[in-house]
Amino acid sequence: MSFADRISFGEADGTPSRKRRLLGISVGLVYLVFPITEIVMGVVTGTRAIWAGVVLLAFVASFLSTVLSAKSFLERGPWTYPLLGVTTVLGVVGALVFGGSWLSLPVYTVVLYGFTLPAAWALWAILANLVVVIGAGIINGNDLGGILVLALQVVTLGVLFISVRNSRALTVKLRVAQDEVARLAATEERLRISRDLHDLLGHSLSLIVLKSELAGRLAEQSPQVRKEIEDIESVARKALVEVREAVTGWRQRSLPEEIDSARAVLRAAGVREQVRISGTPLPAPLDGLFGWAVREGTTNVVRHARATSCEIKVTFDGGHATLEIMDNGSGGGAYELGSGLRGLGERVADAGGTVAAGPEAGGGHRLRVRVPARVEACA
DSSP states (O other), rough: OOTTTGGSSSSSGGGGOOHHHHHHHHHGGGGGHHHHHHTTTTOOOOHHHHHHHHHHHHHHHHHHHHHHHSSSSOOTTTTHHHHHHHHHHHHHHHHHHHHHHGGGGHHHHHHHHHHHHHHHHHHHHHHHHHHHHHHHHHHHTTHHHHHHHHHHHHHHHHHHHOOOOHHHHHHHHHHHHHHHHHHHHHHHHHHHHHHHHHHHHIIIHHHHHHHHHHHHHHTTHHHHHHHHHHHHHHHHHHHHHHHHHHHHHHHHOOHHHHHHOOOOHHHHOOOEEEEEEEOOOOOHHHHHHHHHHHHHHHIIIIIIIOSSSEEEEEOOSSSEEEEEEEEEOSOOOOOOOOHHHHHHHHHHHTTTTTTOOOOOOOOTTEEEEEEOOOOHHOO
């Protein structure tokens, strides 16, 4: 699983599994003992009692199915909204037809609204259920005190579960942000080590090579000494190449890795992301170059754009590779190339490509990188 996928709300992120969620929310069903008692004790009799039992069983089944249909408290399934509609209708019918303790059915539905609907929708749904409870109680001639208690429960439980859902959403986003901060810190430390390694060993090994060459010229009269010096030079050159390859490997990340990281960063920042990739896989040098560009481009979006959506588009037709990062942000004004974009421009120019960055006429900003597919030019 990629890092970006961790932002989906699941048990691994601290959200209860379906079993735990079902167990916790089902505890409240104990209050349905009052409608059941009315049926068993004969308060509701005859055909009316049969229909009351059918409605109650259907309501409980629909209620539990709605809970199970959601992947978590924060992520709905494809059947969640249809089942929520069925549960709402059954609750309203039970309250209007039977009254009394059946007025508690809409109270249960507001719990579902709290953790399945967006906050604004949930508030409107809670208000509608409040009207149903009060209206059904008055129509059936129920005690005013009982009606007010149930009405208060509708409001308090609805608001409570909206708060619970919002708290869980913030917790998950915070966890994802913390993971990303830790990953970025590890990346920065790796880059620091690679720079230090290159500076220290690279300089020392280069000096050994130069000294070996000089000693070889001075020892031309001694074949044995010259041979040993040539061996030292060969080993030093090989070590220098290996150090540079290792440092290059540490510094570069592939395009898929950078796209996964970009997804996570954008989502954690509240920016909707869309990634489109078309064409054959990029050659390795282009892959590393575009990975660098994705990192720089998404960093600018998060830091400066004040955007709500971002699209990353990569196309490769065998002749040219193109990367476009487009956002709908309003921040930053006219584009001014910072050190990051200037560095990217230099890398792309070395590869024979071009970089264009700036605001769009219709709003937002666009970063466009176009590079010819000449692997040797990018190496």
